[in-house]
Amino acid sequence: MRRCKAEVEQTRQRLLDAAERVFSDRGYAIARLEDIADVAGLTRGSIYWHYEGKPELLEAVIERSWFPWDQLPLERAGAQPLPGIEEMAAVLGNGVQRTLSVPHLRRCAAILLQGHELRHISERVQARLQGMQQRIRHYVSLVLEQACVGRLAGVERDALARAVGVFMFGAISEALLLGLPGEQFPVGREVERFILALLFPCVAGG
Incomplete structure (x- = not known):
């Protein structure tokens, strides 16, 4: 048996x-x-x-796929201690790099990003993609809330968090479209630099 x-x-x-x-x-x-x-x-x-x-x-x-950002906290209670913006940027950048460098994750990302084909095929698969995007945005918003100490309104934090998520998935999509091998192209580092360039001026000027 x-x-x-x-x-x-x-x-x-x-x-x-x-x-x-x-x-x-x-x-x-x-x-x-x-x-x-x-x-x-x-x-x-x-x-x-x-x-x-x-x-x-x-x-x-x-x-059965498990992406780096699947472990990001959904609630503040599970997010302690929260990282600073630099550490958060590194976490997200490394997650992108790992997704593109590990063959299994790279293939699953390529499947998930076929959104135009899949959105009418499976609600569960669509929910999986949306859930990852929401988890990333929520994580960024939590870190910004701590870093800004109330200097940014919730709607501003959410807009910045959304911009981070859109850029991350856009960078992954571009790398897959161009066939860039993850182990040779520092896409994750580019994502990290973008996050820092986007968030630090907003925090400083909030």
């Missing part, structure tokens, strides 16, 4: 690994279950044994 369960899980992981590669390389819309089965070295029937179809396979691929 234990061996059987282990074999089932091994097959499941082979399917998810293959689906991750096919979805990221070819795009979800044109990816076929036959392509995924071929990459996994399995039959199409084995996919239906584990998943109902392509949308469920997509959700399983995304749900």
